[in-house]
Amino acid sequence: MRQPPAASVSSMAFSLAALFAVPLTAQAQSAAAKDDFHANDDIVITAPYVAGLDILGHVSVIEGDELARDMRGQIGDSLTRQAGVSATSFTAGASRPILRGFSGDRVRILTDGIGSIDASASSADHAVTLDPLTVERVEILRGPAVLLFGSQAIGGAVNLFDRRIPRDVPTDHAHVHAIAGYGTAAKDRSIGASIDVPLSSNIAMHLDGSWRKSGDLRTGGPIIASDLRHDMLHAAEHEAADGHTEEAEELTQAANRRGRIADTASQTWTVGGGIALINEGGQLGLSIAHYNSDYGVPLRPSFTDHHAGGDHDHDHGDDGGHHHGDEAVTIGMKQWRADVRGELELGDGFFDKLRLRGAFADYRHTEYEGSEVGTIFTNTGVEGRLELSQNARGGWRGASGVQYSHRDFNAVGAEAFVPRNLTENMAVFTLQEWDLGRFGVEAGARYEHARIKAPTLGYNRSFGDFSGALGGNVKLTDQVKLGVTLARTVRAPSAEELYSGGPHIATQAYEMGNPLLKAEKSWGAEANLRWRSAGASLTLSGYSNWFDDFIFSSATGETDHGLPVFQYMQQDAHVWGFEAEAKADLATIGAFKLSAEGVADMTRAKIKGNVDEHAPRIPPLRLLGGLAMTSDNLTLRGEVEWTDDQTRVGAHETATKGFTMVNASIDWRPLPDQQNLTLSLSANNIFDVEARRHASFTKDYVALAGRDVRVSARATF
Numbered sequence: 101m102r103q104p105p106a107a108s109v110s111s112m113a114f115s116l117a118a119l120f121a122v123p124l125t126a127q128a129q130s131a132a133a134k135d136d137f138h139a140n141d142d143i144v145i146t147a148p149y150v151a152g153l154d155i156l157g158h159v160s161v162i163e164g165d166e167l168a169r170d171m172r173g174q175i176g177d178s179l180t181r182q183a184g185v186s187a188t189s190f191t192a193g194a195s196r197p198i199l200r201g202f203s204g205d206r207v208r209i210l211t212d213g214i215g216s217i218d219a220s221a222s223s224a225d226h227a228v229t230l231d232p233l234t235v236e237r238v239e240i241l242r243g244p245a246v247l248l249f250g251s252q253a254i255g256g257a258v259n260l261f262d263r264r265i266p267r268d269v270p271t272d273h274a275h276v277h278a279i280a281g282y283g284t285a286a287k288d289r290s291i292g293a294s295i296d297v298p299l300s301s302n303i304a305m306h307l308d309g310s311w312r313k314s315g316d317l318r319t320g321g322p323i324i325a326s327d328l329r330h331d332m333l334h335a336a337e338h339e340a341a342d343g344h345t346e347e348a349e350e351l352t353q354a355a356n357r358r359g360r361i362a363d364t365a366s367q368t369w370t371v372g373g374g375i376a377l378i379n380e381g382g383q384l385g386l387s388i389a390h391y392n393s394d395y396g397v398p399l400r401p402s403f404t405d406h407h408a409g410g411d412h413d414h415d416h417g418d419d420g421g422h423h424h425g426d427e428a429v430t431i432g433m434k435q436w437r438a439d440v441r442g443e444l445e446l447g448d449g450f451f452d453k454l455r456l457r458g459a460f461a462d463y464r465h466t467e468y469e470g471s472e473v474g475t476i477f478t479n480t481g482v483e484g485r486l487e488l489s490q491n492a493r494g495g496w497r498g499a500s501g502v503q504y505s506h507r508d509f510n511a512v513g514a515e516a517f518v519p520r521n522l523t524e525n526m527a528v529f530t531l532q533e534w535d536l537g538r539f540g541v542e543a544g545a546r547y548e549h550a551r552i553k554a555p556t557l558g559y560n561r562s563f564g565d566f567s568g569a570l571g572g573n574v575k576l577t578d579q580v581k582l583g584v585t586l587a588r589t590v591r592a593p594s595a596e597e598l599y600s601g602g603p604h605i606a607t608q609a610y611e612m613g614n615p616l617l618k619a620e621k622s623w624g625a626e627a628n629l630r631w632r633s634a635g636a637s638l639t640l641s642g643y644s645n646w647f648d649d650f651i652f653s654s655a656t657g658e659t660d661h662g663l664p665v666f667q668y669m670q671q672d673a674h675v676w677g678f679e680a681e682a683k684a685d686l687a688t689i690g691a692f693k694l695s696a697e698g699v700a701d702m703t704r705a706k707i708k709g710n711v712d713e714h715a716p717r718i719p720p721l722r723l724l725g726g727l728a729m730t731s732d733n734l735t736l737r738g739e740v741e742w743t744d745d746q747t748r749v750g751a752h753e754t755a756t757k758g759f760t761m762v763n764a765s766i767d768w769r770p771l772p773d774q775q776n777l778t779l780s781l782s783a784n785n786i787f788d789v790e791a792r793r794h795a796s797f798t799k800d801y802v803a804l805a806g807r808d809v810r811v812s813a814r815a816t817f
Contacts, residue, residue, distance in 0.1 A: 156531070156542045156571045156585055157245030158628065158641055158679075163237040165735070165767050165778050168279055168814045171232045173288070173312055173366060175209070175258065178232050181741075182240055183679040184256075184701045186719040189796040189804065192286060192317050193366035193395020193431070194227040196220050198795050199242060200643065200677060201703035201718045202255025205594040210249060210259040211439070215505065217461035217481040218435060222509070222518070222596045223604065224797050226477075229391040229435045229463065230260055231370045233279060233292030233310035237261040242679075243626055243643075244569030244587040247546040248531055250503075251567040252591040254622065254645070263294055264374040265385035265441045266304035270296050281812035285784075285805040286364070288314040302379045306372075306387070313367045316360040316396075320806030321790025324401065327754045328800040329355045332401060354401055361802055363396035363428050374439070382444040382453075389437050397429040397467075398802050400608050427470035437461040452491040455501075458484030467515065475513030482506050498532035509595060517602035517611045521595035522553045544569045550592040554599045554615075561598060563619050565590035571626075580631045587624040593617040597651050597668045603661045609797075610660040611653070612667045620670075622647045635685035644676040652707065652715060655752035664752075673715065677703035691731040697739075699724040704748070716750030717795045720758065735767040746794040756794035762786045776816040784808045 160182050162170070172178045176187035176195035186198040199207050209216045209228055218229040241249075242256040249257050263277070278293040292310035299305055322329060332355035339348035369392050376385025442456040463479040487501035503526070510520040529546040549564040571585035600613035626643040650673035656665045680700040687694045700723050705715035726739030745758040765782035769775055784805070785791065791804040 156247075156544055156569055156587075157241050157243040158639070159242075160240040160681075161237065162240075165780070165814070167232070167235070167238060168281075168778065168812055169765055169767070169780055169782060171279075171281070171290075171812075173232075173290075173314060173368065175228050175230055175232055175235075175238075175260065179238065179240065179258065181699070181724060183681050183699045184242060184677075184703075185240060186722075186793060186795045188224045189793045189802070190224045190798050191366075191395065191398055191802060192314060192364045193368075193393065194220075194225050194397075196224070196228055197240075197258050198719065199240070199256035199258075200679075201675060201705055201715070201795075203717070203795065205252055205597075206255040206591070208246070208249050208253040208257040210257055211459070212261055212265075212441065213249060213259065213457050213485065214439065214459045214483050215481075217437065217459060217479065217483060217507075218463050219465065219477050219479050219509070221594070225397055225431070226465065227393055227395065227431070227433055229393075229433070229437075229461075231292070231310050231312070231368060231391065232260075233290055233312065234262050234264075234294065234308050234370060234372065235260045236263060236277070242641075244544055244571065244585055244589070244624070245531065245542075247529060247544045247567055247569060247587075247589070250525075250527070251546050251548050251565070251589050252594075254589055254591060254624075262308070262372075263296060263306050264308065264372045264387035264389060265439060266296055266306050266374065266376040266378070267383070269302060269304045269378055270298045273297070275816070277816050279812065279814045281810060283314075283808050283810040284318075285808035286314040286317045288312070288810075299375075302377060304376050304378065306374045306376075308373070309369070309371045311369045315365050316362060317364040318360045318806050319358075319790070319803040320785060320788035321358070321803065323357050323359070323361055323801060323803060324355055325754070325792060325800040325803075326757070328401070361398055363398045363430070364802070366393065366395035368393040368395075376441075380445070382442065384440075384442040386438065386440045389439075391433070391435040391437070393431075393433045395431055395433075397431060398798060399429060400798070400801055427472075429474070430468045431465055432468065433463075433465035435461055435463040448491060450490060450493075451488050453487075453489045455487040455489065456484075457487075458482070467513070473513065475511055475515040477511045478509070480508045495535035495537075496532070497535075498530065500530035501528070503527045503529065515603050517604040518596055518600045518613075519554050519556045521599055522551075522555070523595055524551045525549070538575045540573045542569075542571050548590075548592070552592070552595050552598060554595070557599060557615070559599065559615050561593075561615070563590075563592035565592070565619055565621075579633050580629070583628045583630075585624075585626045587626075589622050589624065591620040591622075593620065593651055593668075597653075600668065603663050608663055610663040610665045612665060614668050614670070617651060617668065617670055618649045620647060620649050620651050622650075637681075637683050639681045640678070641680075642676075642678045645674070647673040647675070650707065654716060654750060657752050672708040673706060674708065675703065675705040675715070677701065689729070692729045692734075693731070695728050695730065697726050697728070707750075714748040714750055716753045717797070718746070718748065719793070719795050720744040720746035720748075720756070733769045733772070735765075737767075738762075738764045743791070754800060756792055756799060757790075759789050759791040761789060761791055778814045780810075780812045780814070782810045782812075784810065 170178050174195035176197045179185045180187050184200050188196045205221050219226040220228040239259045246253040246257050275296045280291040290312040294308035297305045332351050336348040336351035372389030374387030439459045444454040460482045466476050467474045483505040485503040487499050489499040505525045507523040527548040531544045534541040545568040547566050551562045553560045567589040569587035573583035575581050598613050598615050600611040603610050622645045624645040628641040631638045649670045653666045653668050656667050658665045682698045685695045702721040705718045707713045721744040724741040729736040741761045743758045746756040763784045768779045771777050785807050788807040792799040
């Protein structure tokens with residue numbers, strides 16, 4: 101296994117000349133072996149200066165065969181087996197993670213600690229510009245420790261790690277990583293590969309690329325959900341009664357359609373490369389990458405509200421009676437991105453390391469209506485952070501830093517639902533940890549100043565707020581640890597929440613912001629219990645957040661330009677829930693070890709008012725359990741996922757029927773005494789059930805995949 105550079109054993113001056121001149125010593129390599137971030141899942145790459153964020157945060161790590169088995173075209177759909185995680189599942193080409201019921205601006209998607217700098221947080225139909233094929237490790241961070249990356253990430257953060265900026269110099273000629281796969285539900289073909297090459301004893305170069313193409317997704321059961329299907333069939337009856345037999349037949353066929361969902365095909369390719377200078381004094385590297393994706397956006401079936409028996413069609417627009425959805429919508433997306441990462445060893449003084457991380461991105465996507473250009477979205481952004489980590493002193497360690505980001509976002513065209521806006525954010529933060537033996541304490545604080553301008557509207561809002569968290573744990577026994585955290589967080593409203601005002605064809609909504617929104621404030625409490633013994637572990641987490649001026653988007657029941665109106669509103673709210681994860685080795689049968697795993701999660705959210713209302717698009721209770729038989733060369737796994745009905749719905753929101761899905765997989769490592777080649781065969785949704793995510797805007801007409809048989813190969817050499 102390749103090892104990262106070691107911590108410096110003595111204080112030294114660091115310069116560019118030193119990077120080129122000083123090789124990695126044997127002593128440094130030995131120290132590196134003890135600090136290998138792959139050696140212990142409890143070590144968190146995102147914050148290596150604390151012992152594991154086991155008080156202020158809960159971290160899930162996905163890598164290796166597990167990441168390859170769950171890999172899909174978008175990172176949201178790749179993580180849904182993890183506790184507390186759902187996905188927007190807008191379409192196969194656009195799906196963002198949902199953590200503890202939170203989405204959009206409340207969940208940060210990061211590359212090695214820096215934001216994705218795209219438009220995925222601004223609307224559910226916008227893809228995340230990170231291809232899972234190029235990712236080697238994913239960390240899901242929940243709880244107050246997310247203050248390290250932004251106070252707006254109340255739900256948590258998803259941090260992805262690739263190899264584009266090398267962290268070490270290969271000890272032999274080159275290291276190659278490759279993955280390829282095929283899935284039947286969408287005829288999904290994918291391949292990705294990377295190579296790391298040593299140019300000298302302390303210079304490494306990296307190149308990677310990926311390609312994925314899928315057809316329209318085949319779903320289990322009817323394409324249209326039962327409530328919407330009922331409305332369509334009711335409209336067909338009206339058409340037939342009026343003598344419009346052809347229209348009635350078309351509506352009936354559309355309502356009862358099964359099989360593949362039109363306009364869900366996608367094609368994505370990426371290319372990237374980087375170089376790094378590495379030695380015992382530190383490291384400095386940079387990379388450049390390009391992301392290109394084209395995908396379809398399925399549209400809600402078009403039929404007038406009076407046919408469906410509705411009585412709320414108040415169309416304030418004048419579009420000559422045209423209703424959106426007559427032409428297919430596709431999105432063409434491109435991003436150029438440059439990243440830099442540096443680390444300077446500071447020796448044995450008060451500070452241990454100085455870390456630099458930054459990125460610049462130029463993003464653009466075009467929404468097409470048929471062959472015509474509808475709207476062009478652009479986002480030019482930069483983000484950087486500088487951190488100083490401390491050497492451990494008597495059980496005290498921590499880190500402090502500054503962070504800056506700037507975004508220039510614009511939309512031009514017929515469906516430009518948000519005006520040009522500029523967002524600038526500056527922050528200072530610290531996270532400190534005290535190990536007191538049986539007891540542990542962590543404290544985090546962040547001050548953030550945000551300025552959000554809309555020049556064409558004449559608006560210029562500023563927000564300056566402090567967020568903080570304090571947590572402690574106690575070791576009840578050598579195997580059991582109990583922790584409690586209290587946090588106060590403040591989130592400035594996003595530009596979309598403030599300044600939206602127009603039709604958005606891809607989401608088929610007329611989106612209305614509110615430029616008078618105040619900052620969103622919350623008190624949060626979390627308790628967790630961790631038990632670990634030889635061959636078994638259990639983690640239980642319960643959380644509750646009380647919001648003042650919670651910002652949410654809700655359907656008003658009206659239409660404008662033929663589209664339903666969604667208005668950003670602000671009221672007090674309460675969000676609470678739990679997560680549970682368990683693992684246990686059950687028995688040894690010959691060469692195989694039998695083990696069991698289980699996951700459970702639930703979120704509840706209510707908007708306070710004269711009559712409390714449920715928040716929209718909150719995932720329901722979910723249970724997932726599996727059994728695995730593992731030997732040195734073979735892993736057999738079966739699992740059952742049960743999702744409850746979601747009847748706790750927001751205003752003008754439909755309920756979602758639950759489902760039970762059965763999956764199975766086989767991982768084979770054919771090379772004796774080697775783990776660097778894995779061949780996998782999996783069958784997902786074996787019984788081809790109808791399944792929908794309640795958190796999805798498109799759930800009523802974009803179901804999840806039906807039976808999907810997948811084959812994949814992952815190799816490292």
